[in-house]
Amino acid sequence: MFKIKDLSYRYPKNQTDTIKGISFEVKQGEIFGFLGPSGAGKSTTQKLLIKLLEGYEGEIYYLDKPLNTFKESFYQDVGVSFEMPIHFSKLTASENIEFFKRFYKKTIDTDKLLKQVGLYEDKDKKVGEYSKGMKIRLNFVRAMINDPKILFLDEPTNGLDPTNAKILKDLILDFKARGGTVFLTTHIMNDVEQLCDRVGFIKEGRIIEIDTPKNLKLKYGKKVITVEYKDDNQLTLVTFDQSTIKTNEAFFDLMKHKEIVTIHSGETTLEEIFIKVTKERIV
Numbered sequence: 001m002f003k004i005k006d007l008s009y010r011y012p013k014n015q016t017d018t019i020k021g022i023s024f025e026v027k028q029g030e031i032f033g034f035l036g037p038s039g040a041g042k043s044t045t046q047k048l049l050i051k052l053l054e055g056y057e058g059e060i061y062y063l064d065k066p067l068n069t070f071k072e073s074f075y076q077d078v079g080v081s082f083e084m085p086i087h088f089s090k091l092t093a094s095e096n097i098e099f100f101k102r103f104y105k106k107t108i109d110t111d112k113l114l115k116q117v118g119l120y121e122d123k124d125k126k127v128g129e130y131s132k133g134m135k136i137r138l139n140f141v142r143a144m145i146n147d148p149k150i151l152f153l154d155e156p157t158n159g160l161d162p163t164n165a166k167i168l169k170d171l172i173l174d175f176k177a178r179g180g181t182v183f184l185t186t187h188i189m190n191d192v193e194q195l196c197d198r199v200g201f202i203k204e205g206r207i208i209e210i211d212t213p214k215n216l217k218l219k220y221g222k223k224v225i226t227v228e229y230k231d232d233n234q235l236t237l238v239t240f241d242q243s244t245i246k247t248n249e250a251f252f253d254l255m256k257h258k259e260i261v262t263i264h265s266g267e268t269t270l271e272e273i274f275i276k277v278t279k280e281r282i283v
């Protein structure tokens with residue numbers, strides 16, 4: 001859906017490039033997670049892909065045509081939900097939705113979506129009276145009003161309680177099941193585990209890793225056994241590599257001589273992989 005080749009971008013007032021020659025693809029029908037430390041260039045990349053920033057070097061193709069050949073019609077295909085919800089606070093949710101609907105040729109039945117995100121009963125309330133979580137959910141509805149082909153989501157569940165976060169994640173998965181493509185940035189690795197087909201890691205403007213979460217776990221992960229034990233009334237946590245546990249004297253020593261509180265087996269989490277990948281420079 002998007003092909004990005006050697007993309008570089010420098011903000012006009014800066015001395016150095018923020019995006020330094022990145023190449024990747026967002027495939028049709030996938031949820032692509034774009035991850036990286038704060039300031040790595042995720043939002044900048046997102047803004048380049050939705051034509052909010054111009055004057056880049058390299059190539060961006062949308063549906064196999066250069067992105068800069070698309071005019072306003074491009075936005076008919078795109079849904080955007082950035083982290084900071086932008087609404088007219090003196091208008092009701094319904095009025096906000098009606099206002100934004102005017103920009104699009106095709107729109108969806110927003111009442112159904114408002115019901116799904118639990119805002120239908122409050123649709124005639126002024127958005128200024130909405131809680132943070134309600135505004136975030138309304139932001140998602142707004143991103144969907146034109147029945148987009150691609151959704152750009154920036155931290156979509158940040159600030160939502162677990163129930164509402166799950167509702168939103170299920171709606172994102174429904175969107176994908178209907179053939180939609182999603183470009184998602186988030187710091188919540190649980191969301192990545194539950195949603196993303198592939199993830200790309202960006203650090204200091206360079207892509208340092210792209211793969212499926214499963215392959216990343218195979219590459220960076222190892223099965224571990226974590227033991228929690230009591231020593232002089234203090235709780236201590238140690239982790240052992242599961243593959244060598246049979247011959248690990250330190251493990252047996254612990255079992256024989258310490259008061260064991262818990263033993264858990266598990267695999268490396270995406271959170272640990274994030275820390276590892278973004279700490280080391282791979283290329």
Ligand SMILES: Nc1ncnc2c1ncn2[C@@H]1O[C@H](COP(=O)(O)OP(=O)(O)OP(=O)(O)O)[C@@H](O)[C@H]1O
Binds near residue numbers: 013014039040041044
């Ligand atoms: N308008 C701007 N003018 C100049 N520099 C900018 C501008 N916007 C962002 N930057 C710089 O570009 C770099 C990348 O910022 P960007 O917002 O893309 O990071 P990010 O990965 O999205 O971070 P976060 O996870 O904190 O949202 C940062 O060093 C930032 O200071």
